[in-house]
Amino acid sequence: MSKRKQILVTNDDGYESEGLLALIEALRPLGNVTVVAPTTEKSACGHSLTLTKPLRFIEVEENFYKLDDGTPTDCIFLSLTKLFPENRKPDIVISGINVGANMGEDITYSGTASAAMEAVLQGIPGIAVSQVYMNSGASIEEFGYELAQQSIIKLVQKIFEGDYPLPERKFLNVNIPPIPASECKGFKSTRLGNKHYGFHAEVHYNPRGLEYYWIGLPRLEWMDTVGHTTDFEAVKEGYVSITPVQLDMTAHNEISILEDWINA
Template structure:
């Protein structure tokens, strides 16, 4: 069977991660290496100033003590997979969306980024959730169906992207029967607001707590007529966005050269 390495940024006991394992265990041998605690919005960070320790939960299931998603992938590939790398890395299912510029903050997306840096086909998958406080009864049905179909297609026909590129998938919060299918999308233009909330602790000391931004966006102008990840999800599609690690702005090279002269 094929082999898949799973990680996330919500922690090893996340319902999204366990749903991902359940969705893919019939078509691949699964190994999980996930952070011991929530690492949301940690970005593509590696832990360079502290030791890291694997804690075995069960067979082929480890938590990395205070590690980031990138730590999980990096160490797993260099310790658990010394002889042969996994066929695929899947990071998620994240509890909340990862669209637009949010992907630069996302630990979930960083897990996929770390995978393709090491030359392994990788996918990040996130579930739009309107109320995270009511996650207990959520069954991830559309997300599980979607990732099963997409991974099956990858195994049957090969990964559709070149080196150092990965798939970023976002699932709308609807039933499978309500889904309009898949939509290939571009990364949307995320709109941020001030969510730095000031409070005072019992000792009278002030502090700030960063809150969640409302899910607001604009569609990008190019290419004309192409939906963004935000637009597709809002219309009931599963969004699949190809992401490249090459952030060079090629369209500005000539103008920048003229400016420098």
């Protein structure tokens, strides 16, 4: 009889996030789930490790820990050190279900995506899954996480029944459209889109008159693209977007151009 699969789960919305709890519920029938999540929300923390202070595992319940003021990357890095023997790594790492999109260049900010990055750096298959929502979260309130749960179950089963579809140092970035599960058109392989970026930071004053700034959420506005469908386009059309992401950020096509420029 084969051993049950070992699944390591984290997120960047904090250990009490409804998205994380929905993910755990979906995965428990598929294997032994270990959860290590940040104590507080760590959205947009990127692929950051905590190097200037100690961190503590705090057990919430069996196989469920919060990492005191840790980042999602800390959660994966330290879990592999403390919770798993060297010869028995998890079979997969899943980060999410993030409340909000992680599409296009936004994944460079994303703590959700960064946990999956850390997994594949350590030789473990990684998936980042995010629930896109519109209208200040109204779509999540209306539809919940049913489609996200169904999607991740299908993907994990497919991986456990065969092979992870990507080579080393590449992870799957999944974005779920804000629609009922019954209206989803299926999965679509995509590339990262290109987002229009602006500045949104509000200035305020505290009771003593000192100025401070609060960075706001950017709008989901994307450039028109030519070629393979982008993550944004797939989600807009009612598909679950699955993007293969590589950690090598080298602009390979520009290497020869740069060499000519250097030597000119």
